[in-house]
Amino acid sequence: MTSSDIERRAGLILGIETSCDDTACALVEADGSVLSSVVSSQLAVHEPYGGVVPEIASREHLRNWPAVLRKALERADLNLEAVDAVAATRAPGLIGSLLVGLSLGKAMARGLGRPFYGVHHLEGHLYSPFLQVSGAGAESPPERFVALVVSGGHSALYRVRRGETETIAETRDDAMGEVFDKVGKRLGLPYPQGPKVDEIAEAAETEVPEFAIARCSDGSLDFSFSGLKTETLRALDRVSAPADGSDAVPAVAGVVAAFRAAAVAQILDRLERLHRRDRFETIAVSGGAAANRLLRRSLPEWAADHGVDLRLVDLTLSGDNAAMIAYAASRRLAAGEAGDPWTVEAASRAPLGARAR
Amino acid sequence: MTEDIRRKYSDPPGNDCASETTSLFAIDSGSPASSVALLWNGGLQTREFGVGESSGRLLSDLDELLALAGGSLVDLSGLVALRGPGSFTGLRVGLATILGLHQALGTPATAVTTFEALAWQARRRRGASRSPIATAVDALRGERFVQTFDGTSLEPLEEPTIRSDATVAALPEAWVIGFGLSRIRALARTPEAEARLIEAEPLATDLAARASTPPFEWDAALLTEPLYLRPPAVTARPVRR
Numbered sequence: 001m002t003s004s005d006i007e008r009r010a011g012l013i014l015g016i017e018t019s020c021d022d023t024a025c026a027l028v029e030a031d032g033s034v035l036s037s038v039v040s041s042q043l044a045v046h047e048p049y050g051g052v053v054p055e056i057a058s059r060e061h062l063r064n065w066p067a068v069l070r071k072a073l074e075r076a077d078l079n080l081e082a083v084d085a086v087a088a089t090r091a092p093g094l095i096g097s098l099l100v101g102l103s104l105g106k107a108m109a110r111g112l113g114r115p116f117y118g119v120h121h122l123e124g125h126l127y128s129p130f131l132q133v134s135g136a137g138a139e140s141p142p143e144r145f146v147a148l149v150v151s152g153g154h155s156a157l158y159r160v161r162r163g164e165t166e167t168i169a170e171t172r173d174d175a176m177g178e179v180f181d182k183v184g185k186r187l188g189l190p191y192p193q194g195p196k197v198d199e200i201a202e203a204a205e206t207e208v209p210e211f212a213i214a215r216c217s218d219g220s221l222d223f224s225f226s227g228l229k230t231e232t233l234r235a236l237d238r239v240s241a242p243a244d245g246s247d248a249v250p251a252v253a254g255v256v257a258a259f260r261a262a263a264v265a266q267i268l269d270r271l272e273r274l275h276r277r278d279r280f281e282t283i284a285v286s287g288g289a290a291a292n293r294l295l296r297r298s299l300p301e302w303a304a305d306h307g308v309d310l311r312l313v314d315l316t317l318s319g320d321n322a323a324m325i326a327y328a329a330s331r332r333l334a335a336g337e338a339g340d341p342w343t344v345e346a347a348s349r350a351p352l353g354a355r356a357r
Numbered sequence: 358m359t360e361d362i363r364r365k366y367s368d369p370p371g372n373d374c375a376s377e378t379t380s381l382f383a384i385d386s387g388s389p390a391s392s393v394a395l396l397w398n399g400g401l402q403t404r405e406f407g408v409g410e411s412s413g414r415l416l417s418d419l420d421e422l423l424a425l426a427g428g429s430l431v432d433l434s435g436l437v438a439l440r441g442p443g444s445f446t447g448l449r450v451g452l453a454t455i456l457g458l459h460q461a462l463g464t465p466a467t468a469v470t471t472f473e474a475l476a477w478q479a480r481r482r483r484g485a486s487r488s489p490i491a492t493a494v495d496a497l498r499g500e501r502f503v504q505t506f507d508g509t510s511l512e513p514l515e516e517p518t519i520r521s522d523a524t525v526a527a528l529p530e531a532w533v534i535g536f537g538l539s540r541i542r543a544l545a546r547t548p549e550a551e552a553r554l555i556e557a558e559p560l561a562t563d564l565a566a567r568a569s570t571p572p573f574e575w576d577a578a579l580l581t582e583p584l585y586l587r588p589p590a591v592t593a594r595p596v597r598r
Contacts, residue, residue, distance in 0.1 A: 110458065
């Protein structure tokens, strides 16, 4: 029996997400209703190391899985027999972490006699702004929309047309969330540094110096955050130990606020230029860095000014979660796609859709 | 590397016979010669595959073996995976696969250490012996994790310890079994010691034999506790609150 031989039934999807350091399981109905979404964070385990340690993440996924599954089933008040399909993240991510979730997912699907869907992590994020946290069904994504995914591992713009995804722009170096973490590391903040950098910026009274917005010389809309990171780290070095012995904290906070402003300005710059080049009506914004407070304040303003319908992922679904993986699979199931074969493999890197010309 | 082996299961010397009704699926995806085995109504079939192939192979191999045996997944009475030590990632792929099947089917499942599987293999291949069996797993850096078992009862005689390759190659009076022993053969001090080095073969057969031979305790909790023996190679850094 292969996964694709199994009769497809639109219904309940069990989602599994283990691409990085969160062990997640969710039960999602065919219409996108999230019955349960459990995320077991490994923050405390990785904190002493200042970042995610891949081998530790893999070990924790396997150890955490039984409790995470049990909790997801309990919250949905269901048992495994009710599941109609199983989905797990297959790429991209930490290969050892992906393999744990993928192996669990395929084996559970085989054991239950249900189809299995290996889901691209970014496809999960991309549709997550349409999920409702109220328990209602997902809003139907429009036939055409632009998607912005910003996280610790990704910064990319996509164009989605009738379910087909095309990459408009991606980062040429660091991801947006990654530079927030690196700036936070320089400040000696504990992992995860990004949200703490956002907090410091939020409390700052000034934004000094003013950083330039990086653009690619070839006119591409690709992102680039490493120059901003370098400039920020240099500025932090300059203000961290004032020669006159004055309090460095306000100046440090000012640099951090200026850094955040420049990072968000780069995002808005790309949206502005894309909209000028190829007007779009809807933008869906997702990913862990979509929790950034300045970005969440700036996007509605930008969207209102340009008459664009903004779908901003709910804060509870901005980080890695399994509801988005199950929902992406439910869309494939609804489109009549057969399950993936049992031989489907994990991949640490995998593009999502072709690059737009 | 795919090698089809289909042969009648023969009782290992000195072992209790596996029950005719026992049906087991066993996975070793953590050792250098990875393999799966299906024990079905006394017949044993195995498949071997290379390092890194396990994720794409395990379930399709299971289906192929079930089809050959005329068996069905729901009628399996046990599931077993190699617990380690071995390749960290490979072990987890096998353990997660068995765990997923166990959760979906409710079939009893467990994990068996590499040491115990090697000890069972040594007795299967060399017969019961007064000499102890030293099972050795490559720990890299010129060292091996070693656990010694009684050559007849297969009771462990010690906790796993780490020993140099030279010490392992010269262990007095013990059969020494493990993967990659050819690399330490030159370190054996006597022809007798060299003759006692047994190069291991794929272990899935021995996992199945162990799990099908009473007394045996099924403990699915072991599936989430691989035997790593070494911590991840990483050190904590100071952070500012």
